[in-house]
Amino acid sequence: MSKTALSRGDYWFSLLTEKATLCPNLCASVKAADGEIEGKLARFIAVVPDANNAYPRARQGEVGLLEGWTLAKVVREVIEQDKTKHDKRVIVAIIDVASQAYGRREEAFAIHQALAGAASAYADARLAGHPVIGLIVGKAMSGAFLAHGYQANRLIAFDDAKVMIHAMGKEAAARITLRSVDALEKLAATIPPMAYDIENYNKLGLLYKLLKIGNVEQPDTNEVELVKATIGNAIKEVLNDGVYLQNRLHAQDRHASLLVRERMRAEW
Amino acid sequence: MQNNGSFIELSARKRALNLLDAGTFRELLGPFEKITSPWLEKQGIVPEFDDGMVIAKGAIDGKPSVVVAIEGVFQGGSMGEVSGAKMAAALELAAEDCRQGKLTQAVVLLETGGVRLQEANLGLAAIADIHAAIADLRRYVPVVGISAGTVGCFGGMSIAAGLCSYLIATREARLGLNGPQVIEQEAGIEEYNSRNRPFIWSMTGGEVRYQTGFVDELVSDSIEQVKQAMKSCLNKGVPATFRSEQYDYYLHKLTSVDTQNQVDGESAKKLFVRGDNQ
Numbered sequence: 001m002s003k004t005a006l007s008r009g010d011y012w013f014s015l016l017t018e019k020a021t022l023c024p025n026l027c028a029s030v031k032a033a034d035g036e037i038e039g040k041l042a043r044f045i046a047v048v049p050d051a052n053n054a055y056p057r058a059r060q061g062e063v064g065l066l067e068g069w070t071l072a073k074v075v076r077e078v079i080e081q082d083k084t085k086h087d088k089r090v091i092v093a094i095i096d097v098a099s100q101a102y103g104r105r106e107e108a109f110a111i112h113q114a115l116a117g118a119a120s121a122y123a124d125a126r127l128a129g130h131p132v133i134g135l136i137v138g139k140a141m142s143g144a145f146l147a148h149g150y151q152a153n154r155l156i157a158f159d160d161a162k163v164m165i166h167a168m169g170k171e172a173a174a175r176i177t178l179r180s181v182d183a184l185e186k187l188a189a190t191i192p193p194m195a196y197d198i199e200n201y202n203k204l205g206l207l208y209k210l211l212k213i214g215n216v217e218q219p220d221t222n223e224v225e226l227v228k229a230t231i232g233n234a235i236k237e238v239l240n241d242g243v244y245l246q247n248r249l250h251a252q253d254r255h256a257s258l259l260v261r262e263r264m265r266a267e268w
Numbered sequence: 269m270q271n272n273g274s275f276i277e278l279s280a281r282k283r284a285l286n287l288l289d290a291g292t293f294r295e296l297l298g299p300f301e302k303i304t305s306p307w308l309e310k311q312g313i314v315p316e317f318d319d320g321m322v323i324a325k326g327a328i329d330g331k332p333s334v335v336v337a338i339e340g341v342f343q344g345g346s347m348g349e350v351s352g353a354k355m356a357a358a359l360e361l362a363a364e365d366c367r368q369g370k371l372t373q374a375v376v377l378l379e380t381g382g383v384r385l386q387e388a389n390l391g392l393a394a395i396a397d398i399h400a401a402i403a404d405l406r407r408y409v410p411v412v413g414i415s416a417g418t419v420g421c422f423g424g425m426s427i428a429a430g431l432c433s434y435l436i437a438t439r440e441a442r443l444g445l446n447g448p449q450v451i452e453q454e455a456g457i458e459e460y461n462s463r464n465r466p467f468i469w470s471m472t473g474g475e476v477r478y479q480t481g482f483v484d485e486l487v488s489d490s491i492e493q494v495k496q497a498m499k500s501c502l503n504k505g506v507p508a509t510f511r512s513e514q515y516d517y518y519l520h521k522l523t524s525v526d527t528q529n530q531v532d533g534e535s536a537k538k539l540f541v542r543g544d545n546q
Contacts, residue, residue: 056527102450107451108531109535120399193389
């Protein structure tokens with residue numbers, strides 16, 4: 001990782017946007033750039049730490065009020081600008097989000113609505129025919145992930161110890177479920193949806209690809225090319241497959257999600 | 269059917285029954301079908317045969333409708349794999365109906381703490397599916413959210429509330445992303461005291477959410493009033509602009525405020541004036 005990178009997310013944003021044009025006038029914690037990937041026009045988007053964020057609970061890469069609404073802005077601009085185009089721009093969300101912002105200012109000023117702004121923008125982009133690809137390079141936690149990535153047509157994650165997808169940090173999850181962190185970790189070892197590691201997450205069928213990179217923070221040229229090619233293949237699949245998310249429903253460990261849909265359809 | 273009674277005191281099933289036209293209620297995947305959570309028993313938790321989620325089809329003012337009601341009493345209205353899939357599937361099928369020309373409007377009763385932590389990542393995935401389904405369906409018909417009380421609407425499901433075409437709340441409701449206990453855990457008691465109930469309602473209660481324009485209708489705890497507000501929202505049709513699309517307005521507000529000082533219950537009322545965002 002270069003010394004100037006603010007985070008893994010920032011680093012991978014820089015690797016994928018070398019020849020791209022940065023979008024101006026955004027809050028410092030959201031970066032967006034227009035460029036190309038595998039011959040397709042694309043907008044790349046990342047949430048990055050901003051030590052000077054006006055909202056102090058969102059200084060370490062959390063998704064807060066400004067981040068949620070700014071994500072909404074950079075995604076909705078793409079939808080609007082490409083409205084009459086046949087070839088819709090690809091949207092690549094580079095995901096490394098420690099959490100949503102936890103704070104009093106956030107609740108008072110309706111962070112839930114800011115995150116709804118982001119989530120609906122990504123969903124609307126997908127529904128409008130923009131292939132939306134999520135590349136998980138670090139943490140993808142809870143509300144932050146719902147706002148930045150979970151609406152993607154395809155999710156790609158790095159097979160790496162620091163890649164983590166979860167509904168809540170361990171300490172808070174333990175407190176809310178009245179367990180010790182120790183007991184929580186023991187349960188997580190046998191109940192795949194509770195696990196914090198990426199291998200168990202992969203069993204839930206929500207990923208398009210789990211990619212092994214030697215060193216996520218120092219990839220070689222071939223590895224960066226592999227990531228680009230994988231995004232390219234995901235885009236092709238999306239263009240064939242349509243705008244909805246049924247592709248996520250076929251894993252054994254998420255069997256009930258499919259069963260409920262089949263039974264509901266039969267009774268509908 | 270009682271009409272002037274309390275709405276909050278009703279179970280999810282009774283709430284759904286009361287909102288649909290008399291004689292039209294039909295439950296899908298009801299408790300007798302016993303589709304339970306595959307994950308709770310492994311953790312020593314007794315499951316419910318409906319997994320705390322009621323899906324009812326019927327009519328409202330004669331129009332095809334689906335009411336999705338979360339049972340707040342079971343596991344805090346938390347979203348597990350099955351309960352989440354039931355809600356997502358119902359909204360997905362309503363959208364399919366709309367695409368085939370049969371408009372099916374939706375009402376979602378949001379009594380929920382968000383993800384069921386015992387099913388963590390599957391609850392989160394289900395909520396992402398619910399967001400996807402609301403975003404899809406609201407293009408065709410109104411999706412009306414109701415947060416009545418007493419559980420409130422939190423976590424990923426507060427984002428779902430933020431996606432609804434219209435939102436109804438009572439004074440007893442609370443609507444916020446992070447539950448008070450979680451904020452206290454993550455940010456400290458100085459930031460958020462989870463035991464200070466008046467403070468919590470002043471931040472996230474139904475009344476302040478209404479006054480600041482994050483809720484469309486504020487109602488008292490009465491079946492009749494909730495029903496009237498619901499019908500009034502449904503009759504407005506698809507809104508010209510969704511609250512969740514108004515990034516310019518909200519970014520302007522959020523960058524104009526001095527964030528150096530901590531905020532209080534009055535801060536949001538000073539910043540966001542009801543009707544300002546239209």
